[in-house]
Amino acid sequence: MKVSLNLAQQYSNVNLKAIPHDExxxxxxxxxGAVEEVIDWAPKYQDIIVVKIITCEDHxxxxxxxxxxxxxxxxxxxxxxxxxxxxxxxxxAPNVRAxxxxxxxxxxxxxxxxYGTDDPFVLEARELRGVVSNGMLASAKELGxxxxxxxxxxxxxxxxxxxxxxxxxxxxxxxLDDFIIDCENKMFTHRPDCFGNLGVARExxxxxxxxxxxxxxxxxxxxxxxxxxxxxxxxxxAGKLLPxxxxxxxxxxxxxxxxxxxxxxxxxxxxxSINNVVDITNFISHLTAQPLHAYDADKLxxxxxxxxxxxGETVALLNGKTIELxxxxxxxxxxxxxxxxxxxxxxSDTQVDDxxxxxxxxxxxxxxxxxxxxxxxxxxxxxASTRFTKGQSPLQNDRALAYAMKQMQELAxxxxxxxxxxxxxxxxxxxxVTITADFINERLGTKLALKDIAKLLENVEFExxxxxxDKNRLHIRPPFWRTDIEMPEDVVEEVGxxxxxxxxxxxxxxRSAKPTAKNPQAGFKSHLREALKExxxxxxxxxxxxxxxxxxxxxxxxxxxxxxxxNALSPELQYYRTSLMPSLLDKVYSNLRADVVRAEDNSFAIxxxxxxxIKGNLDDEKLPKEMEHIALVFAADQKTAExxxxxxxxxxxxxxxxxxxxxxxxxxxxxxxxxxxxxPYQLGRxxxxxxxxxxxxxxxxxxxxxxxxxxxxxxxxxxxxxxxxLAKMNQSINYHSISVFPKAQQDITLEVxxxxxxxxxxxxxxxxxxxxxxxxxxxxxLWPRDIYEAKDSGNKRLTFRLWLSHPSRTLTTDExxxxxxxxxxxAKAELQAERI
Numbered sequence: 001m002k003v004s005l006n007l008a009q010q011y012s013n014v015n016l017k018a019i020p021h022d023e024x025x026x027x028x029x030x031x032x033g034a035v036e037e038v039i040d041w042a043p044k045y046q047d048i049i050v051v052k053i054i055t056c057e058d059h060x061x062x063x064x065x066x067x068x069x070x071x072x073x074x075x076x077x078x079x080x081x082x083x084x085x086x087x088x089x090x091x092x093a094p095n096v097r098a099x100x101x102x103x104x105x106x107x108x109x110x111x112x113x114x115y116g117t118d119d120p121f122v123l124e125a126r127e128l129r130g131v132v133s134n135g136m137l138a139s140a141k142e143l144g145x146x147x148x149x150x151x152x153x154x155x156x157x158x159x160x161x162x163x164x165x166x167x168x169x170x171x172x173x174x175x176l177d178d179f180i181i182d183c184e185n186k187m188f189t190h191r192p193d194c195f196g197n198l199g200v201a202r203e204x205x206x207x208x209x210x211x212x213x214x215x216x217x218x219x220x221x222x223x224x225x226x227x228x229x230x231x232x233x234x235x236x237x238a239g240k241l242l243p244x245x246x247x248x249x250x251x252x253x254x255x256x257x258x259x260x261x262x263x264x265x266x267x268x269x270x271x272x273s274i275n276n277v278v279d280i281t282n283f284i285s286h287l288t289a290q291p292l293h294a295y296d297a298d299k300l301x302x303x304x305x306x307x308x309x310x311x312g313e314t315v316a317l318l319n320g321k322t323i324e325l326x327x328x329x330x331x332x333x334x335x336x337x338x339x340x341x342x343x344x345x346x347x348s349d350t351q352v353d354d355x356x357x358x359x360x361x362x363x364x365x366x367x368x369x370x371x372x373x374x375x376x377x378x379x380x381x382x383x384a385s386t387r388f389t390k391g392q393s394p395l396q397n398d399r400a401l402a403y404a405m406k407q408m409q410e411l412a413x414x415x416x417x418x419x420x421x422x423x424x425x426x427x428x429x430x431x432x433v434t435i436t437a438d439f440i441n442e443r444l445g446t447k448l449a450l451k452d453i454a455k456l457l458e459n460v461e462f463e464x465x466x467x468x469x470d471k472n473r474l475h476i477r478p479p480f481w482r483t484d485i486e487m488p489e490d491v492v493e494e495v496g497x498x499x500x501x502x503x504x505x506x507x508x509x510x511r512s513a514k515p516t517a518k519n520p521q522a523g524f525k526s527h528l529r530e531a532l533k534e535x536x537x538x539x540x541x542x543x544x545x546x547x548x549x550x551x552x553x554x555x556x557x558x559x560x561x562x563x564x565x566x567n568a569l570s571p572e573l574q575y576y577r578t579s580l581m582p583s584l585l586d587k588v589y590s591n592l593r594a595d596v597v598r599a600e601d602n603s604f605a606i607x608x609x610x611x612x613x614i615k616g617n618l619d620d621e622k623l624p625k626e627m628e629h630i631a632l633v634f635a636a637d638q639k640t641a642e643x644x645x646x647x648x649x650x651x652x653x654x655x656x657x658x659x660x661x662x663x664x665x666x667x668x669x670x671x672x673x674x675x676x677x678x679x680p681y682q683l684g685r686x687x688x689x690x691x692x693x694x695x696x697x698x699x700x701x702x703x704x705x706x707x708x709x710x711x712x713x714x715x716x717x718x719x720x721x722x723x724x725x726l727a728k729m730n731q732s733i734n735y736h737s738i739s740v741f742p743k744a745q746q747d748i749t750l751e752v753x754x755x756x757x758x759x760x761x762x763x764x765x766x767x768x769x770x771x772x773x774x775x776x777x778x779x780x781x782l783w784p785r786d787i788y789e790a791k792d793s794g795n796k797r798l799t800f801r802l803w804l805s806h807p808s809r810t811l812t813t814d815e816x817x818x819x820x821x822x823x824x825x826x827a828k829a830e831l832q833a834e835r836i
């Protein structure tokens with residue numbers, strides 16, 4: 001937001017220009033918003049003088065050149081003059097003539113458009129076709145006022161309000177002594193009023209301790225004349241997405257160049273001058289933060305409708321592009337076609353041009369979320385959309401429209417030709433807020449009295465309501481443009497900012513010397529990271545948002561299972577991820593390629609601790625449930641897998657899983673892949689893990705379709721587990737001292753049917769050991785050793801190794817054997833297993 005100090009002063013009741021520039025910029029940075037740049041325009045024009053052309057004769061050796069004698073009031077130094085004190089300047093402009101007051105760039109001065117550049121153009125006295133020219137008579141382009149290079153700039157009494165005198169500095173005119181403060185837009189996101197020069201002028205006064213009063217035309221509700229004439233059909237078919245729509249017809253418009261002061265101002269704040277009608281709408285938009293749009297009434301017709309676009313509709317915009325609209329776009333239309341993308345850009349079919357005689361001015365408020373989505377969807381980011389996405393108050397529309405009508409009358413000769421149409425819902429002032437000095441002082445650490453607080457707020461036009469019976473409270477009514485003030489805490493922030501946070505006492509907060517309580521969740525995650533680091537895995541951090549194509553490649557339909565972001569930061573980040581695994585799999589190929597130089601071992605394991613969201617999975621408050629998971633992927637290229645690893649990739653993933661498991665879990669084959677978390681995994685080569693009957697997660701290898709889509713190697717597997725369930729396992733651990741007595745070690749081999757899962761056998765043995773431990777105090781550890789299945793035998797042999805100890809005695813061989821016999825008997829009874 002480029003703020004003009006001259007314009008701020010023009011609409012201010014206090015002397016803002018008396019504040020030193022450095023001090024003002026410092027206050028703005030500390031109390032209002034970050035300052036990106038300051039531009040002092042006066043130095044560009046410091047040597048440029050207003051002169052009067054006394055004589056103008058044809059050049060003796062050039063048809064298009066003229067030799068002028070100009071009166072500079074004797075101001076220029078070191079320049080050759082005639083006996084009357086006049087200076088000779090050669091000029092080729094078609095409008096040059098005797099009697100004109102113009103701008104003269106004397107020898108030794110820099111052309112303003114090149115001032116401050118790497119190659120400044122400094123003028124000198126030089127011959128033009130044999131005649132010496134002392135400097136030049138400047139056009140608006142050379143002065144940096146507009147793009148007009150076809151003629152010299154004329155300075156007329158009608159334009160500047162008085163008759164200029166030769167020798168006066170050009171900075172006395174057109175606001176060229178301006179000081180521009182460019183504030184960062186992000187700082188004003190919650191302050192729509194500060195996207196207007198008037199709003200920032202108010203803040204300049206407030207942070208300087210001065211009481212600001214808005215101009216009458218803005219602070220007071222205007223009265224519109226009920227003019228008869230053209231009847232407009234103004235409709236709002238967008239419902240609540242359009243809080244207010246105002247329109248007015250004006251006739252006998254003269255479209256021409258804007259006055260020089262307006263062209264110069266727009267240039268200083270980065271807006272290109274078009275013509276007087278368009279420039280007025282841009283000027284008022286910059287002044288009040290309320291965008292307006294002017295239509296050629298003869299092209300528009302008598303119908304002006306705000307509605308949602310129809311599928312397949314198109315609109316030709318002012319930027320020369322034609323876009324196809326969606327049903328989520330809000331548009332402005334007549335009875336035949338769309339004439340503009342609402343709040344973003346008007347259409348070329350109804351633009352104001354040199355032939356325009358009648359106009360319709362539209363002043364509306366739009367739903368900021370709808371505007372932002374359309375702006376993002378079509379890649380259109382305009383000054384209007386920037387303002388409308390901040391939520392302007394609809395209560396200012398009538399003020400801005402009334403002022404636009406006045407400016408159109410003065411600068412374009414326009415006359416009102418229709419009633420003022422005002423279509424709106426319920427318009428409400430911001431709610432009153434009641435607050436005490438203690439409430440504010442407790443939060444700021446200050447000792448402000450109620451009268452001091454009231455003064456700070458009144459400086460920026462808050463109204464302090466009088467309630468005689470309640471002397472200890474302030475009853476505050478925010479002005480209509482302050483849509484951000486809703487509760488007492490908002491007032492605290494406002495008081496602190498206006499008072500100055502640099503004045504707030506700097507006191508360290510009191511705190512206990514006792515150590516803070518440990519965060520169990522943070523400690524648990526730290527434990528998991530340490531365990532995986534020791535196992536050789538590397539942690540990665542990826543976005544919680546993913547592209548819909550990535551979800552499809554990993555087997556998930558994003559439209560059915562994932563939450564879609566309507567205002568995504570990027571087209572690549574459209575959906576909340578349903579699990580961590582797609583994000584990890586997306587990084588495998590790039591990491592394999594990066595590791596290709598490591599010819600000896602091109603393998604790695606990466607993991608992430610994060611959250612996922614599945615559509616329809618809601619918590620008790622009907623909000624999307626946040627699922628905390630940990631996921632890991634192991635991958636190796638073909639050569640590394642053949643050289644360094646035996647068996648399936650499944651077991652390498654399990655190698656990284658086991659350090660995280662403090663108690664036995666049940667592994668059962670994955671039977672369906674219709675869930676977003678199980679979607680990437682291959683049936684028959686993956687397992688569901690359960691802990692005490694609760695699903696812990698999934699582990700396995702990936703589908704061929706997933707491998708092909710993401711260029712995964714064949715030797716690739718991973719797991720994803722629920723942190724909450726894993727934490728329960730961690731909490732249930734009972735720590736005990738290591739036994740000083742020796743461990744007994746025995747193997748047991750059981751032959752079972754090939755149809756019986758390994759997890760069934762392993763789970764049964766663990767269950768029996770837990771019961772024996774509870775009865776006898778044993779400390780057992782059971783570990784799988786071998787699986788052997790003879791071809792066509794129909795059976796398989798499973799070998800387990802048992803380590804057994806007791807905390808208070810040495811176990812006998814008979815006691816160990818008896819326990820093994822009990823395990824074998826239980827396996828025989830439930831699984832028809834034979835001990836070998």
